[in-house]
Amino acid sequence: MSIAENTGRGAAPSGSGDQLWDPVVRVLHWALVIAFAAAWGLGKFGPSQMTLHFYAGYTVAGIVLLRVVWGFVGPRTARFASFVKGPRAVLAYARQMPARKPSNSWGHNPVGALFVVGVLFVLALQVLSGLLADPEDYVNVGPLAQYVSADITRKALALHEPLSTLLLIMVIGHIAAIGFYRRWKGEDLITPMITGRKKG
Amino acid sequence: MRKVLLSALIAAVPATMALAQTAENETVKARRAFYTMLGFEMGGLAAMAQGKVEYDAEAAQAHAADMVTLTGLHTADFYAPGTSKDDLPGETRALPVIWEDMGAFQEKGQAFGAALAELNTAAGGGLDALRPAVGKLGGACKACHDDFRAADF
Numbered sequence: 445m446s447i448a449e450n451t452g453r454g455a456a457p458s459g460s461g462d463q464l465w466d467p468v469v470r471v472l473h474w475a476l477v478i479a480f481a482a483a484w485g486l487g488k489f490g491p492s493q494m495t496l497h498f499y500a501g502y503t504v505a506g507i508v509l510l511r512v513v514w515g516f517v518g519p520r521t522a523r524f525a526s527f528v529k530g531p532r533a534v535l536a537y538a539r540q541m542p543a544r545k546p547s548n549s550w551g552h553n554p555v556g557a558l559f560v561v562g563v564l565f566v567l568a569l570q571v572l573s574g575l576l577a578d579p580e581d582y583v584n585v586g587p588l589a590q591y592v593s594a595d596i597t598r599k600a601l602a603l604h605e606p607l608s609t610l611l612l613i614m615v616i617g618h619i620a621a622i623g624f625y626r627r628w629k630g631e632d633l634i635t636p637m638i639t640g641r642k643k644g
Numbered sequence: 645m646r647k648v649l650l651s652a653l654i655a656a657v658p659a660t661m662a663l664a665q666t667a668e669n670e671t672v673k674a675r676r677a678f679y680t681m682l683g684f685e686m687g688g689l690a691a692m693a694q695g696k697v698e699y700d701a702e703a704a705q706a707h708a709a710d711m712v713t714l715t716g717l718h719t720a721d722f723y724a725p726g727t728s729k730d731d732l733p734g735e736t737r738a739l740p741v742i743w744e745d746m747g748a749f750q751e752k753g754q755a756f757g758a759a760l761a762e763l764n765t766a767a768g769g770g771l772d773a774l775r776p777a778v779g780k781l782g783g784a785c786k787a788c789h790d791d792f793r794a795a796d797f
Contacts, residue, residue, distance in 0.1 A: 492783030579789055580683060582690035583782030602795035 464550065464642045466519045472511050473637055479503040480567075480615070484608060494584045498574075505571040508564055521551035528561060529554040546631035550642075556621070563614050570607045576600035668727050672736045675722040678714065685710045686781065689767065693778040705768035712764050715757060729794055737794040752788035759784040 465473075483500035490497050515524040529537075537547075537554040547553050552560055578589040578597035589597045625631045636642045685707040691697040692704055728740040742749045759781040766777040 492786045493779045494786075579786055579795075581782045581785035581789060582683075582686050583779050584786055598796040605795070 462642070463640045464521060464636045465640050466522055467640065468510075468514055468518060469522050470637055470640055472507050472514070476504065476507045476511075479507060480611070484612065487608060492581075492584075498584075501571060501574050504567060505575075508567045508571065511564060524561070527552040527554075527557040529557060534558060544628060544630075546629050547625070548631075559614070559618060559621075563611075563618070566607060566611055566614065570604065570611060573600040573603040573607060577604050668724070668732060669735065671722065671724045671727045672732055672738075675727070675738070676736065678717070678719070678722055682711055682714055685714070686778075686785070689763070689774065689778050690782065692771065693775045699771040699774065701768045701770070704774055705764075708760070708764040708767035711760055715760060729797070734797050737797055739792050739794055742792050749788075749792055752784070752792065755787065756781070756784040 479500050483497060483504055486494065486497035486500055514522050520526050533554045534557075541547070541555065549556075575586045575588040576592055576597055577586045577600040578594070579585070579601055586597070586600065589600070622633050625633050632643070688697070688707045689704060692699045723738075723742065723746075725743060727736065728738050728743060729736055730740050759777075763774075763777040763781050766773040
């Protein structure tokens, strides 16, 4: 291995240790997997009295909130400022993405960063629409619905289901991207999200 | 003369259409009023079940009995054809699937009726009996809204 490769983007920057994802990012990621799956499944197939769906939704809300805060105060790879890039960098990355070699990004790549921000935004929108929705069944009323007009509670209700479909598509896209990196680019993105470390 | 008849005929077409439109609007108004009243009684019970209003056996029983009375109406005419969301957008959220699959719609109505009968038995019997019965009836509201009512106008 040449020196150039050794100090490339795949290697941990000096001073950061060899930890790619800190424990907070990892715990929040897998907690979101569980909470989102629970909220989604209970919403679609759960009982008509949706108490558990509500709890799952509150959990998602807490995770999104913590992740956004961590995006400002967390370590380097967790911070929005370190991974959100302009259109030039996004296009440049997207152009070389089909190449059959590992990206060796230390942290979110510029295209992945778009997904991170996008999914946090849509999740926040989904939480908000759920909190404001009133399905007029007197048992599954969003806790904030009473503070807004009936027009807004209906708009929120009308938004909640299409957003759930959008989120499902985003999750499938996310998993497909990981499969693409694994199979096509020969890069394992799952292990670092579990152990925090990236094999050199 | 022929001209007069002809213009009368031409004038009559939109007039009749307007009249027909009105009859359907009236149906929608009556239907929504029916659900408004059901919702009003249910709201009173839900407020007690959720502790927003103190439980009152007599009032709870009255709410439940009023809902039983309301569902005893001949409701078929509330669902006259031509009164779906597609026919009258902005006025009703009743999805056309009600008329396409009246059997499935009526099944939801029967589930609602069964839950209401349970609630009517439980309502006067204390808060602990009321709460699950309200939850079950609310679930019956939701089950029908999910399939047969649009989220927005």
